[in-house]
Amino acid sequence: MNPDLDQLKPYPFETLAKLREGIAPNPALEPIALTIGEPRHAPPEFVLDTLREHIMGVAKYPATGGMPELRTAIAQWLERRFSLNATPDIERQVLPVTGTREALFSFIQAALDRTRPARVLVPNPFYQIYEGATLLAGGEVTYLPCPAENGFRPDYAAVPADVWRDTQIVFICSPGNPTGAVTPLADFQQLIRLADEHDFLIASDECYSELYLDESTPPPGLLQACAAMGRDDYARCVVFHSLSKRSNLPGLRSGFVAGDGEVIRRFRHYRTYHGCAMPQHHQYASIAAWNDEAHVLANRDAYREKFAAVTKILAPVMDFPTPDASFYLYPAVPGGDDAAFTRDLLREEAVGVLPASYMAREVNGVNPGAGRIRLALVAELEQTIEAAQRLRRFVERIH
Numbered sequence: 483m484n485p486d487l488d489q490l491k492p493y494p495f496e497t498l499a500k501l502r503e504g505i506a507p508n509p510a511l512e513p514i515a516l517t518i519g520e521p522r523h524a525p526p527e528f529v530l531d532t533l534r535e536h537i538m539g540v541a542k543y544p545a546t547g548g549m550p551e552l553r554t555a556i557a558q559w560l561e562r563r564f565s566l567n568a569t570p571d572i573e574r575q576v577l578p579v580t581g582t583r584e585a586l587f588s589f590i591q592a593a594l595d596r597t598r599p600a601r602v603l604v605p606n607p608f609y610q611i612y613e614g615a616t617l618l619a620g621g622e623v624t625y626l627p628c629p630a631e632n633g634f635r636p637d638y639a640a641v642p643a644d645v646w647r648d649t650q651i652v653f654i655c656s657p658g659n660p661t662g663a664v665t666p667l668a669d670f671q672q673l674i675r676l677a678d679e680h681d682f683l684i685a686s687d688e689c690y691s692e693l694y695l696d697e698s699t700p701p702p703g704l705l706q707a708c709a710a711m712g713r714d715d716y717a718r719c720v721v722f723h724s725l726s727k728r729s730n731l732p733g734l735r736s737g738f739v740a741g742d743g744e745v746i747r748r749f750r751h752y753r754t755y756h757g758c759a760m761p762q763h764h765q766y767a768s769i770a771a772w773n774d775e776a777h778v779l780a781n782r783d784a785y786r787e788k789f790a791a792v793t794k795i796l797a798p799v800m801d802f803p804t805p806d807a808s809f810y811l812y813p814a815v816p817g818g819d820d821a822a823f824t825r826d827l828l829r830e831e832a833v834g835v836l837p838a839s840y841m842a843r844e845v846n847g848v849n850p851g852a853g854r855i856r857l858a859l860v861a862e863l864e865q866t867i868e869a870a871q872r873l874r875r876f877v878e879r880i881h
Contacts, residue, residue: 529729547750588613602647602649627661693808705719716743793811815854838851
C-alpha cells in the first residue's frame with residue numbers, strides 16, 4: 483500500500499465520533515445536528531424533473547469534458563455572476579467535475595510537480611481535503627493561520643520569501659469554512675501578483691460563494707479579480723464551484739473547475755484516466771440549475787432568516803464574527819475547551835456541533851481553531867431555532 487496513507491490524519495468527523503463515544507444525549511430531547519455542512523433545504527423541483535426526464539442517460543458513457551451545453555451554461559453563469567470581461571472559452575477554460583471535493587483532491591495529484599520542492603499553502607483552519615490530497619501527492623503542507631485580528635483570513639504579507647520560493651499551489655477558501663470570512667478583491671489581487679513573482683498556482687475553493695447575507699454585496703471571486711486586472715487568460719488561477727450548497731444538490735455531485743486554459747487542458751487530460759466523468763442525466767440537471775437564479779435567491783432568503791434568528795438568540799451569550807457568507811457560525815466557547823464544550827452540550831442538550839480545533843492544525847504551539855465551535859445552520863428554521871435556544875440555555879448554565 484502507498485506509505486503516504488500513513489500520513490493522513492483522522493478526518494474531523496472520525497475524531498468527533500471518538501469524542502462522543504459513551505455519551506448518551508439527553509433522552510428527553512430530540513437530537514439536533516449542527517455538525518455536517520450538508521444542506522437540508524429541498525432541492526429545486528424543476529431540477530429533479532429534468533433529472534427524471536433524462537434518466538436514460540445512464541445507458542451512455544459520459545465524456546470527460548462534459549456536454550458543450552453544460553460548459554456553455556457554466557461559462558455564461560461565470561460571466562454574469564463575476565462581471566467578467568468576456569465569456570470564458572468553453573473549450574479551454576471550463577471543465578465540469580463530479581463535485582468540488584473530488585476535483586480538489588484530483589487537482590493536486592495532477593498539478594503537483596514531485597521533481598522539485600512541492601509546498602502547498604492552506605488556510606488554517608481548513609477543509610481537510612487540501613491537506614490529504616497534498617500528502618498523497620508527495621507534497622508538503624504549510625498552514626497559514628486565520629486569526630480573528632486579521633478578519634479570519636491569512637496574512638500573505640507575513641509569508642517568508644523562502645516559503646514562497648518552494649510554493650507550487652496556494653489554496654483559498656472564500657467564503658471560508660468554518661469562519662464564513664470573505665476574501666476581498668484586493669487580497670485576491672495581492673495573491674495574483676505573488677503568483678506572478680514566484681510562479682505558483684492559485685486554487686480558489688468558492689463553493690459557498692452563493693450563500694451570502696447582503697444581497698447587494700456578493701462575495702468576489704478569483705476570476706473576477708483577474709478580470710479587474712485585465713487578465714482574461716486567468717494565468718495561474720483556477721476556481722472550483724459546486725451546485726451542492728448553491729442549489730441544495732449535494733447528492734448530484736456536480737461542479738466545475740475554470741480558469742487558466744493550459745492548466746485546465748492538462749487537468750482534463752489527467753481526468754481521461756481518472757475516470758470520473760459526470761453522468762449525462764446529471765449534466766442536463768446541472769444545466770437547468772446553473773441557468774436559474776430564482777431558486778438561489780430563495781435559498782439565500784431562507785439562510786438569512788435563520789442567521790437573523792440564531793444571532794438574536796446567541797449574540798447576548800456568545801462571541802462570534804458576523805459572517806459575510808456561508809451557512810456557518812464560528813463562536814468562541816466559555817472556558818476555551820471546544821472539545822469538552824461539544825461533549826457536554828451533546829449530553830445535556832442533545833445538540834451536536836463540531837469543535838473547530840478538529841479542523842485546524844497546531845503550528846508553533848497554537849491551534850487557531852481552539853476554543854471555538856462550528857455551527858452548520860443547515861436544518862429547517864424551527865429546528866435551527868430550537869438548537870440555538872438549547873445552546874444558549876447551556877451557555878447560561880455553565881458560564
